[in-house]
Amino acid sequence: MILSRTSQYAIQALIFIATQPKGQPVLNREIAGYLNVPPAYLAKIMQSLCKGNLLYSFRGRLGGFCLREGAEKTDLLQVLAITEGPGFAQDCVLGLKVCSDATACPMHAKWKPIKQKVLALLQEQTLEKLARAVQTGRYRLTDLPGGVLSAHRLQQA
């Protein structure tokens, strides 16, 4: 798997918030319910996204989370910097501590250009773009519910 569960939840949550009316806080409970992920665990992730300056949080009634100003322009690489930690973009495929052009593992030369494509892709996908893609109804943010029901509904629509 290329991304940790934490990162997957974080990305899903951020996209979901980006699809919601701007500036109106969304409850952790709502997000977790919609995404079908453990609420208490998601709460921790939301906390780290706040510390990473992507979200504002509000307590009490009318509380919840909403995107910080300009955060719709955040790209996935920035999100992953928070959830996977730095170094995510640099690790060697074979796990070598040092693997650069000067002194490399046997995969390095071939892997490098592909890794750069992956990184470029992550950088070009902003929350805004992903949210719009979901809003068209052609893409899903969550697993299919009971069965294939909703897939059929989508095709009809």
Added chain:
Amino acid sequence: MILSRTSQYAIQALIFIATQPKGQPVLNREIAGYLNVPPAYLAKIMQSLCKGNLLYSFRGRLGGFCLREGAEKTDLLQVLAITEGPGFAQDCVLGLKVCSDATACPMHAKWKPIKQKVLALLQEQTLEKLARAVQTGRYRLTDLPGGVLSAHRLQQA
């Protein structure tokens, strides 16, 4: 990280064996020592590579592991099928259980071509090729030891 430690050790070990004289068993101890990985853990991995039909194992004096006939042609995707399990090649970036052209996550369309490049790369790298790359001395299979010593020695040789 894209590969588990187990997969990294497995690949390193296989490449190392592929650089050694063919048909002459290599000791687990030697491999672990060379790669600087925990011997007991590597032994488990070697076991699973045997069960995956990539290696033969021999017990007792003159024992050790060597590549099965034709195993030099094994590509990394085949190795990963053993160490990461099937489904490694199919997982959705966002973790959705079902994510196909018909019903996809918002990353799917962009991610698919890149994933295929990654898979193609893994498929084109065989143990044979990687072993040869290491044998030229221009690529390393292990971390630099104390300092940069061995890198210099390799360049001289």
Added chain:
DNA sequence: ACAAATTAGGATAAACTTCTCCTCAAGACG
């Protein structure tokens, strides 16, 4: 002031990965 709702944060449990240790089985060699 009080009650209700919500996030913050610490402690800890559960699950998985990585790693270790010990005993057993098998082969080589005297």
Added chain:
DNA sequence: CGTCTTGAGGAGAAGTTTATCCTAATTTGT
């Protein structure tokens, strides 16, 4: 046959990621 060497395999320790629970702090509305 006995001994040494090596991998096989089971049990479980250690570390990390994922998940849960409880209490405290903060905000809103009555």
